[in-house]
Amino acid sequence: MSYQNILSTTNNGITTITVNRPNKLNALNKATIEELHGAFKAANKSKDSKVIIITGSGEKAFVAGADISEFADFDVKNGGKLAANGQKILFDYIENLSTPVIAAVNGFALGGGLELAMACHFRVASTNAKMGLPEVSLGVIPGYGGTQRLPQLVGKGRAMEMVMTAGMIDANQALEYGLVNHVTSQEELIALAEKIASKIMRNSSVAIKGAIKAINANYKDGVDGYKTEIKQFGKCFGTEDFKEGTTAFLEKRKADFPGK
Incomplete structure (x- = not known):
């Protein structure tokens, strides 16, 4: 299958899906969300795919957020549809996928990017990772499950602070919070994710x-x-x-x- 905004490769039982919009810091737009849905669906159906790793292209960002230009002029109705459709076809879809999904967070994971990572079954991060939900600084709240999954992962108080301050935390703080499972260098990030994937694939x-x-x-x-x-x-x-x-x-x- 051909994609414009993502890359998807399968080797040795591991499908690696890469958000490939480096000039936009891999921001999520409607087309990218739809392509990600297609790639996850295909990988989940494939007998050759036992574990899925999702990451971002380049050295700066996993996914730096949603593409604000697409919804800056939305009204209440369209805003609600945006959140509902996104959650249905991607974020909730990933969470409930039967194939294990590991987020390899390299660089910025902000807004929809952190929500994408949180929808995965667990996360590993590079030392340069920065994570946050800055939506309230734009006059909106997280709409792709962030207000639900973040408290589940880090606790209510920490989630309230992260959302209300619109601030970022680094990889070590994310590890302390339980938001990520492991932290490693950017050079070793995918290798670590693949090592964990290989352990998963030994099992039923x-x-x-x-x-x-x-x-x-x-x-x-x-x-x-x-x-x-x-x-x-x-x-x-x-x-x-x-x-x-x-x-x-x-x-x-x-x-x-x-x-x-």
Whole structure:
């Protein structure tokens, strides 16, 4: 598939999706969001793709925010549609994807960029990363899930401060807050993400899919996460991966999961 604003490559079970608008600091516009949806959908369907890494091109930014020029003249109705459509086709879509998604945050991850990273299953960052939700400095609030996911990750008080001050935190502070899992040099960022991806790929993709559903259920209103866990746990017993995993353990050998 051909893209104008992103790059997507798959090697050794890892699909790397790169937002490729360096002259705009990889800002998200409507076209880029649609292309990202297509790339994630294709990777999730591909048997060759076991883990997805998303990053930004160049050395300055992961994604520096949304392309403000696209919505500066929107009214209330259009603003609401912008948030609803974006959340549906990209941010919520990534969060609930059955294929694990790692955000490799290089440089600025601001506004929609940080919201994109937070929608991923977890994040690693380079030492030059800067993260924040500066929307209130523009007279608007985060609209792609930022007011929901940031408190889940860093706690209510820290999220309130970050949003209200519109300030940025660096990679080490993000690590302290629990916003990112690891920090490394920019040169080693993708290598670290790939190393973690390789560990993920040793395990059952079917079980990981169930784990993603169960963990996400804990953050959804009106959903009993424990019941979801019980359901997903039970479903594992009917899979070929469970049979292979338990047999390999008893035979004291490495499991070769079929992914079924």
